[in-house]
Structure formats: C-alpha cells, structure tokens
Amino acid sequence: MKVPMLDLSEQYSNIKEEVLTVLDEVMSSSRFILGENVKKFEADIAKLSNVEYGVGVANGSDALHISLQACGVGQGDEVITTPFTFFATAGAIARAGATPVFVDIEEDTFNIDPKAIEAAITDKTKAIIPVHLYGQTADMDPIREIAAKHNLAIIEDAAQAIGAKYKGRMVGELGDTACYSFFPTKNLGAYGDAGMVVTNNPDIAEKMSVIRVHGSKPKYYHHVLGYNSRLDEMQAAILNIKFKKLGTWIEQRRQAADNYTKMIKEALGDQIVTPIEREENFHVFHQYTIRVDKRDELQQYLNEVGVQTMIYYPLPLHVQPVFKELGYNEGDFPLSEKAANEAISLPMFPEIKPEQQKYVVEKIIEFFIK
Template identity: 75%
Template sequence: MKVPMLDLSEQYQTLKGEIIEALDGVMSRSQFILGDNVKRLEKDVAEYSGVSHGIGVANGSDALHISLQGCGVGQGDEVIVPSFTFFATAGAVARTGATPVFIDIDPKTFNIDPSKIEAAITEKTKAIVPVHLYGQMADMDAIVEIAKKHNIAIIEDAAQAIGSLYKGKKVGEMGTTACYSFFPTKNLGAYGDAGMIVTNGDEIAEKMRVIRVHGSKPKYYHHVLGYNSRLDELQAAILNIKFPHLNDWSELRREKAENYTKLLNETVKEVTTPFIEEHNYHVFHQYTIRVPKRDELQAFLKENGVSTMVYYPKPLHLQPVFQELGYNEGDLPETEKACAEAISLPMFPELKLEQQQYVVSKIAEFYSK
C-alpha cells in the first residue's frame, strides 16, 4: 500500500466546479491585486479569529516580517523565539535587523516553554514569537502575563494553527498580531503562496497595510520603508471557496488523530503519541510522534510505501546561518532531543482508516524486529 504524507487531489475534485467558476470570475473582472476576493477573505478570517482586522500578504513568512516591523522591531532589538520551528520564525526576525533569542520548548507539546522566557528578556527585548506548532496553541496565559509585565509585543506564529483554540480563545485574540500561512499544504491552503496577519489593533493594522504596498499612502507617497507583499485575487478566490469547509476538515483531522493514537497505544509501546492540553482544541496540521531510532524507522516506512516527514531535523540555534550568535550543542536540550525523535505521519482529512492501520502495522513491524 502507498500512503502519501498529503494528498490534495480528492479535495480538489470535490471543489473543482466551484474553484473553476471562482477563477473564471477573477479573469472576467480582470481585477487581480487587492480586489473584492481579498477584502472578503480578510473580513472572514478576521471574524473567524475573533479580531477586527485581516491584512492579506504574499505568504506566511512575510506575515511574520510585516508584523515585526509593524510592532516597531528593528536594528539592535531582540526577539524571543523557540528554536524548534520552521526557519521563517527566526528568519523574519533577522531580516528586520533584530537578533533572535532562542529558548527551549515544553517537551510534551513541542511549543515554547514559558518558564524559560523571563530569563531571556533584556532591555533590548521587543517581542515574543510563540509558535503554535503542529496545530496546538502555546501556553498563552503565561506568555501574555510576561509580555504585559515587560511591555513587549506578542506575535503569534499561527502558520500551522488556523482554527485552534486555547481555553476557548482563538488564535489572534491574545497576541498583538497573529500570522497565518496559506501555503498549499496547510489546513487552509491556497494553490500557491499566500498569507495573512490578523490583529485587534487599529493603528498597527493600518501601518501593516501601508508596509505591504512599499510603504506608500497615498500611492507614490512613501512614509515608511515597506515592500511588495500582497495576497493576490486568484489565491484569495480559491481560499474563499475552501474557507467554509475549514471547520469540517479540522474535525476530520482530529478524528484521524484519535485513530492513530488508539492504534499506536494498543500496538507499539515504543511510540510516544501527541500530548494535548485539555484546554486546547488541537487542529492537527501534523500528527507528530516521538520514537527511538527515528531515522531508521523513517527509512523502513519509506521502503514500505509510507511517506513521513521530520519537522525539524536541526534546531535553529545550531543552524550555520546563526552561528555568529554563539549557541552550542547542549544549550537547548529539549529542542535537540525533539529534533532527534520527532516524526510526522501522513495526515489529511481524506486519509482512510485502512491507510492508518497499514501505517501503524508497519511501525509495529519495525519495532518488533
């Protein structure tokens, strides 16, 4: 049996007629940049996030960069980030001229460990970027308390977490801003790059709207150094078709996660299945387990037709590009341990139970040897 990591073809076939009609509408109107489809998506995603403003941008990485710039982060500042995350989290910080300050994770959730934040704060600290990794929100109460105490911004990296909840609160409700990615593999995915920032702040929203169009308002009058990062109409039209299905897809992902956890706990003692905080609504962008002999298991599964991914094999604090920051192996032990043990199994709403049973049977077969 072949089990892909992700299969978007069935989803497309279900929505094909609506998507083609929406794209034809964009072509017929010939309004391609910041038009009605973008405005509709911005409004709907902001309301979905429980906030006042949505700012459509070119991708999730730009969402982070523009948020940082909107919060006044710049040359000589420091921003606290987890090391166990996709490069864009820290890359966006570095591109503002600020320094990423890496801290360790909670080994149960893979999210930033709030107990490590305060010790990392200096007079240069301007923001914290909690990453809601794999679809589960970080411990936001603790993070908000620290941020208020030190008067620093919170930029939620929610690239993997649209629709997730923390104690009934949505992504974006507790941070200064929150950043979404609509990369095709995300829970709400476009057919190319796309992203969005959401916020409750009127002033920062307006500032970020200006930044995304070369810092100009009105056109050709430039007040800040911005750049070109706009969500285009074609991607917005596709996302508007997909968006009403997001909650159903999240529930299906949670159902698949429950299947995996039940099957694995019944058959494979070597595997540590995902931990979900009881106050969280986890949307399972990824179903990530911890295992011994991770690389050997991945190779075995590949030989047997099962696709997997390792998010992430090398922590950011040990990446060559950040070598000058002076971090060494052993500095963030939980992060480094996760990089050696974490592996993500196939996860998408259309995943079949028999596919999951096959995946688990092959994992069990590997450890039985």
C-alpha cells in the same frame, strides 16, 4: 499499499467546479490585486480569529516580517522565540534587523516553554514570538503575563494553527498580531503562496496595510520603507471556497489523529510517544507527530514499505550555520535537540482513509517487533 504524507487530489476533485468558476470570474473581471475576494477573505479570517482586522499578504514569512515592523521591532532589538520551528520564524526577526533570542521548548507539546522566557529578557527585548507548532497553541496565559509585565509585543506564529483554541479563545486573539500561512500544505491551503496577519489594533492594522504596498499612502507617496507583499485575487478566491470547509476538515483531522493514537497505544503502549492535546486546548493537527527512538531507521523502513513520512526541523535554529554568529552551541537547548532527533510526522490529511492509517500503524508495529 502506498500512503502519501499529503494527498490533495481528492480535495481538489470535490471543489474543482467551484474553483474553476471563481478563477474564470477573477480573470474576466481583470481585477487581480487587492479586490473584493481579498476583502472578503480578510474579513472572514479576522472573524474566525475573533479580531477586527485582517491584512492579506504574499506568504506567512512576510506576515511575520510585516508584523515585526508594524510593532516597531527593528535594528538592535531582540525577539524571543523557539529554536524548534521552521526557519521563517527566526528569519523574519533577522530580516527586520533584530536578533533572535532562543529559549527551549516544553517536551510534551514541542512549544516554547513560558518558564524559560523571563530569564532571556534584556533591555533590548522588544517582542516574543510563540509558535503554535503542529496545530496546538503554546501556553499563552503566562506568556501574556510576562509580555504585559515587560511591555513586550506578542506576535503569534499561527502558520500551522488556524482554527486552534486556547482556553476557549481563538488563535489570532492571543497576541498583538497573529500570522497565518496558506501554503498549499496547510490546513487551509492556497494553490500557491499566501498569508495574512490579524490584529485587534487599528494602528498596527493600518501600518501593515501600508507596509505591504511599498510603504505607500497615498499611492506614490512613501513615508515608511515597505515592500511588495500582497495577497492576490485568484488565491483569495480559492481560499474563500476552501474556508467554508475548514471546520469539517479540522474535525476529520482530529478524528484521524484519534484513530492513530488509539491504534498505536493499543499495539505498542509506551514504545511510542503520541501527541498530547492539553485539556485547555483545541488541537487542529496540522501534523500528527510522534516521538521514537531509532527515528531515522523507522523512517527508512516506512519508506521502503510505501509509507511517506516527514522529519520537520532536524537541525534546530540555534545551530543552523546562518545563525552561527549568535553564539549558540549544541547542548544549549537539550529538549529542542532531543525533539529534533526523535520527532517524525505520519501521513495526515482530512481525506486519509482508515485503511491507510491501519496500514501505517501495522508497518510501524512491524518495525518494532522485527
């Protein structure tokens, strides 16, 4: 049996006719940029996030950069975040002219440790970017308290966590802004690049709307230095179709995660650390990520027997060559480095079949008993 990490073919076959219909409508309308499909999608994502404003942009990386700029982060400022995340989080900080300041993660959730944040704050600190990694929110109440105490902006990196909840509150309403990615592999994925920022702050929303069109308002009159980062009509039309199915797809992911955990625990007990879902959280399982010794050997074995896996973030950001000048060293953030050596993500998508999951777990068991 072959089990892919992600298979979008069944999903597409189920919505193919709708997709082709709306794409024809967009092309027939000759309105390709910031039209009615974008407006509808912005409104729906804002409503899902329990906020007032959605600003569609070209991708999730731009969502982070535009958020930082709209929140007043710039040259000489510092922004606190996690080193165990995709490069775009810290890359956006650096592109804004600010300095990424890293703090370690919680071992059980992979998310930024709120207890480590306050010690990293200086008079240059302007914002915190908590990343809701793999589909579960960071512990936001203490982060919000720290931010309020020190007058810092909170920019949620929610690229992997659309639809997730924290103590009954939605991802998207837990900070000054929240940034979504609709990269094709995401729980709500476009057929190309796409992103969005949501906020409850009308001034920030207005700034972001101007920044995404070269800083122009009215057209051809530029008061801020923006750039071209717009969500196009074709991607928005596709995402409008997919959005209606997001809730169902999340529940399918949660069921698949539950299946994995039950099978792994029953067979291997504590030999494998399975994902936790904190009591106050609603996890959307963008990834199902386990922790194991001999992680690289396990990946190699699973690949040989037809099971595709992914190792996300094998080199934490604080030791990436591009950030060498920040002065961090190996050993500075031991839990992030431990996660980088132990974490491996198993196949996860809404349409994954129980027999596929059973095969994956059987092969993991074979590895541990051989």
